Amino acid sequence: MKKSKICLILSALMITALLLTGCGGSGEEKKQAEGEKAATGGGTIKIGFLGAKTGGHAAYGVETLKGIKMAVEDINSAGGLLGKKIEIVEEDHGSKVSEGTTVTQKLITRDKVVAIIGDPTTGITKAAAPIAQQNKVVLLSAGAVGPGVVEIGDYIYRDVLLNSVGAPAVTKYLNEKLGWKKVVVVTSMNNDFSVGLTDLFKQALIENKMEIVGEQSIQDGDQNFAAQVTAIKDKKADGIIFTGYYTEGALFMKEVRKQGLKTVLVGGDGLMSDVFLKMGAEAVEGSMFFCGFAVDETKSTDKTKKFIEAYKAGNNGVQPDYFSVQGYDAVMLIADAIKAANSDEPEKFRVELAKTKNWEGVSGTITFDESREPIKSPVYLLEVKEGKLAVKDTIEVK
Amino acid sequence: MLSQQILNGITLGATYALIALGYTMVYGIIQLINFAHGEIYMVGAFVGVFMITVFQQGLVISLAAAMLACVIMGVTIERFAYRPLRRSTRLAPLISAIGLSIFLQTLMTKIKGPQPIPFPHVMEDALYKLGPIEISKVQIIILVVASLLMAGLHFIVKYVKIGKAMRAASEDYDTSALMGINVNRVISFTFAIGSSLAAAGGVLVGLYFNSVSPFMGVSAGLKAFCAAVLGGIGSIPGAMLGGLFIGVAETLGIAGGFDTYKDAIAFTLLIIVLLFRPTGLLGRPIQKKV
Known part of the structure; x- marks a missing residue:
């Protein structure tokens, strides 16, 4: 009897303690929220970064963020935008779709960003875009190349080379310039990007009268x-069309070589990563993939050259890749739209963003068509040569 | 083609079997499902990578070092995470095991980063033709090492004194303690053997698939656990058979175009076998002690 009474009193005490701390917490939170609100009024334009710093897609996110930061530095050191400084709010979703939506929600409701740059992958962009659209925040993906992204709503943009432009161009090239007739298609089934790219490649293969001799x-x-x-x-x-990402691409080619096959692999920019070269080593020699940008001294504009120099200076001489350039262009596109609209309200500057025509970026020329899809030229076809990436050819797009 | 796929399956299955043995031996003696076992396999693979890259050792020494490191780790884990809980409810050590598994994954992520890293180049691979099938040097190494280890285990359990003690403890824990067997020593030994086999599995898989990652233990551990239950948990030949069975079924499933359901194959098989043989393929029926 006595014991149970003591228990009762103890648990009652504990419950009160819990309630008390609970109250204290929420009070503090309120104060903090108010403080943050005051800070937003103090002259910054907040842009959110949605991407992975860890996990399977980290290579994309980290590079995109580097480009974004360079653009913000350029703008802020030139006096900012509409008299305000740009501030980047960074988050890491660890390459998880579920975390991606949580991060998007956080950026919008807690940090009150006017625009979000990201995600570099199609899958997470498609998960995050409906949230941005609902809350009327501009989301500009610097990497989502699969189908079904800008259809989500009129606040959703991207500044990339589309797979629907790249895949047909490359397929035609394989057929006409390299004489390929028979290919094997490999798809990563739990990857939206890969499934979408496979469909585009298959269409193009049929149009070019090439034969699919195997599918895995x-x-x-x-x-x-x-x-x-x-x-x-x-x-x-004649070759393997591989639509997945870099880790699996490299391991797949390792197995191909292990089993004594000499075929090379062709894919999309999902293969664009140092990991592909390091992990694949000699097995990926000769493999090709297309992307919207590569460092090519002969064809670079002054703007591009300037970016390349600045990037190299900040990264121990390493050359920039597609993602850092797209990240840089994404910030600049948004900044130009904000300038044109003379307002940092998403509702106003998204209209200017949609009007972008023949906009000269670091990565190439960008025009948004009537359905807000970017048309970008040229397509770069890269090849692994002696363990390094080399531009095999540039394919102009009409 | 089919025979080639079966060979691929047996190679994969041999590594599952190595891990499954650890589950089954520990369960046989203390009725604990050691959920941290998959992480021991992962750590084994990383120790192998470490030996090759940092100390420039060959495969044999790296394999031995990985096994030794995991023996120490396995025994330490048992001593500090499971032994204090031996007399508490069955759920407590299980939760402790899950906690350890998460801890080891996170620790390795902290040290090495979350990205898979390539397994270093340790020897030239070669391809041999054997009639209609081709077998690579790596596959031969995996099959030979796995068979040697399993034969060694069989010898220890059957003919060596400590092995007999293991069998006695698994038959009846309390009685064997009464008979003067130092049960704590037997349990430590079981963890040591199980962990060393898992470490060997880790290094071999790294060599075979060319990559190791802090999360490689999760799905491999689950499938090996499946293999152990499928073969009859507590039965050593059962774990070997279960591992091979799941390896071959999975490979044939992928070859047949069911790649999306690859991970489901092991579990579907498990359900079907358990429906007809609740004790697993080679498990003995449970006798109630009076």
Whole structure:
């Protein structure tokens, strides 16, 4: 009896304690929220970064953020925008779709950003875009190349080379310049980007009267590709069209070489990463992929050259890749739209953003068509040569 | 083609079997499902990478070092995470195991980063033709090492004194303690053997798939656990058979175009087998002690 009474009193005490701390917490939170509101009025334009700093897609996010920061520095050191400084709010979703939506929500409701740059992948952009659209915040993806992104709403943009432009151009090139007739197509089934790119490649292959002699599916995160490679081994294909990302691409090619096959791989910019070169080593030699930008001394504009120099200076001489350039252009596009609208309200500057025509960026020329899709030229076809990326050709797009 | 895929499956299955043995031996003696076992396999793979890149050692020494490191780790884990909980409810050590598993994953992510890292180049691979099938040097190494380790385990359990003690403890824990067997020592030994096998599995898989990551233990651990239950948990030949069975089924499933359901294959098989044989393929029926 006595024991249970003591228990009762104890638990009652604990509950009161819990209630008390709960009250204190919420009070403090309120104060903090008010403080933040006051800060926003103090002359900054907040732009959110949505991307991965850790996890499977970290290579994309980290590079995009580098470009974004360079653009913000350029703008702020030139006196800012409409008399205000730009501030980047960084978040990390760890390459997880579920975290991506949480981060988007946080950027909008807690940090009150006017625009979000990201995500570099199609999958997470498609998950985040409806939230931005609902809250009337501009979302400009510096990397989402798959289908079904800007259709989500009129606040959603991207400044990339579309797969629907790149895949047909490259397929035509493979057929006409390299004489490929038979290919094997490999798709990563749990990756939106890969599934979308496979569809585009298949259409283009049919249009170019090329034959698909084998199809295999993999998953992001797979390490064992022995079964798939054995299945395509005796197909005598001219090449492998691989639509997934870099880690799986490199491991897949390792298995291809291990089983004694000499075929090379062609893919989209999902393969664009140092990891592809390092992990794939000699197995990815000769492999190709297309992307919207590469460092090519002969064709760069002055603007591009300036960016390349600045990037190299800040990164121990390493050359910028597609993602940092797209990140830089994304900030500049938004900044120009804000300038044109003379307002940092998303409702106003998104109209100016939609009017962008023949806009000269670091990565190339960008025009938004009537459905707000970017048309970008040229398409860069890269090749792995002696362990390094080299521009194999540039394909102009009409 | 089919025989080639079966060979791929057996190679994969051999690594599952190595991990499954650790689950089954520990369960056989203390009825604990050691959920941190997959992480021991992961740490083993990383130790292998470390030995090759930092100390420039060959495969044999790296493999031995990984096994030794994991023996120490396995015994330490048992001593500090499970032994204090031995007399509490069955759920407590299980939760402790899950906690440890998360801890080890996060620790490795902190040290090495979350990205998969390539397994260093340790030897030239070669391809041999054997009639209709081709077998690579790496596959031969995996099959030989796995068979040797399993044969060694069989020898220890069957003919060596400590092995007999293990069997006695798994038969009846309390009685064997009464008979003068130092049960704590037997349990430590079981963890040591199980962990060393998992470490060997980790290094071999790294060599085979060319990559290691802090999260590689999660799905491999789950599938090996599946293999252990499928073969009959507590049964050593059962774990070997279960591992091979799941490896081959998974590979044939992928080859048949069911890649999306790859991870489901192991579990579907498990459900089907358990429906017809609740004790697993080679498990003995449970006898109630009076």
